Amino acid sequence: MEVTKLNDRDFQITKEAIKVEEVMNKVMDRNAGAVNCFIGTVREMTNGKKTLYLAYEAYVPMAEKKLAEIGEEINQRWNGARVAITHRIGSLDISAIAVVIAVSTPHRHDAFEASRYAIERIKEIVPIWKKEHWENGEQWIGDQLEKNSYAEKPIKEEGES
Amino acid sequence: MEVTKLNDRDFQITKEAIKVEEVMNKVMDRNAGAVNCFIGTVREMTNGKKTLYLAYEAYVPMAEKKLAEIGEEINQRWNGARVAITHRIGSLDISAIAVVIAVSTPHRHDAFEASRYAIERIKEIVPIWKKEHWENGEQWIGDQLEKNSYAEKPIKEEGES
Numbered sequence: 502m503e504v505t506k507l508n509d510r511d512f513q514i515t516k517e518a519i520k521v522e523e524v525m526n527k528v529m530d531r532n533a534g535a536v537n538c539f540i541g542t543v544r545e546m547t548n549g550k551k552t553l554y555l556a557y558e559a560y561v562p563m564a565e566k567k568l569a570e571i572g573e574e575i576n577q578r579w580n581g582a583r584v585a586i587t588h589r590i591g592s593l594d595i596s597a598i599a600v601v602i603a604v605s606t607p608h609r610h611d612a613f614e615a616s617r618y619a620i621e622r623i624k625e626i627v628p629i630w631k632k633e634h635w636e637n638g639e640q641w642i643g644d645q646l647e648k649n650s651y652a653e654k655p656i657k658e659e660g661e662s
Numbered sequence: 663m664e665v666t667k668l669n670d671r672d673f674q675i676t677k678e679a680i681k682v683e684e685v686m687n688k689v690m691d692r693n694a695g696a697v698n699c700f701i702g703t704v705r706e707m708t709n710g711k712k713t714l715y716l717a718y719e720a721y722v723p724m725a726e727k728k729l730a731e732i733g734e735e736i737n738q739r740w741n742g743a744r745v746a747i748t749h750r751i752g753s754l755d756i757s758a759i760a761v762v763i764a765v766s767t768p769h770r771h772d773a774f775e776a777s778r779y780a781i782e783r784i785k786e787i788v789p790i791w792k793k794e795h796w797e798n799g800e801q802w803i804g805d806q807l808e809k810n811s812y813a814e815k816p817i818k819e820e821g822e823s
């Protein structure tokens with residue numbers, strides 16, 4: 502059996518539109534019987550408030566490092582899993598794809614579990630910030646768990662895009 | 663809010679290769695914040711046995727009706743969900759896509775749950791049969807739950823492809 506080496510390009514922050522099949526193809530494997538793709542998209546209505554568009558910013562080198570770390574965690578927990586994650590930054594219109602997670606595993610249960618794990622971990626540990634542009638104003642949502650709200654963009658570090 | 667009408671073409675049996683993004687695009691929605699795609703692929707090794715290829719057959723009209731029924735069930739259980747399912751039949755090589763399920767929902771938890779529900783229901787109620795072509799022989803696996811094995815193809819009805 503081939504040793505699965507994590508490829509850095511499997512964990513990407515991009516300013517371009519994300520193609521789901523490109524992310525999925527990175528995890529295709531002769532011994533996969535299941536692939537789960539989670540796609541996060543920009544929703545128009547939230548609690549009766551209308552979003553016009555979202556802006557995502559990231560501290561890119563750290564964000565990609567953290568995405569790869571999530572990949573390592575999944576490899577340790579789910580035997581035979583292959584993972585790829587791409588997160589977009591910049592200005593995103595309604596229905597645009599913000600993030601794609603692809604996980605392949607020999608059996609379907611693990612693909613669902615690992616994909617779910619990945620999105621929860623992204624919200625926990627990856628430094629990506631979201632600014633909501635509502636019909637009547639704008640607001641930095643702050644961290645990905647949306648538990649902290651910032652009056653303005655929280656930090657500005659070298660390397661941040 | 664628009665009334666979501668189930669489109670028959672959202673539930674398809676096909677002999678052609680399935681494109682994941684085509685199935686996914688059927689469920690894109692301004693009020694979706696999450697899409698879960700489950701992709702079933704042909705795995706090479708199962709319990710140390712090497713599969714050369716699989717052959718799927720279906721009683722097509724009934725299979726499409728049952729896929730649509732699963733869509734209705736999901737619409738009833740998960741508010742605001744949109745579902746599309748395409749299952750391929752015929753001879754499938756290793757890594758070929760046998761089935762794609764796409765579910766969009768406003769929030770991610772429901773997308774995962776409904777997608778998982780769909781694949782389990784497909785295996786329970788949709789009349790599709792799988793023939794395994796092993797390195798050293800072949801066998802009808804029988805029903806999708808793989809609990810029943812048939813010495814030969816189980817039934818032949820009018821309309822079956």
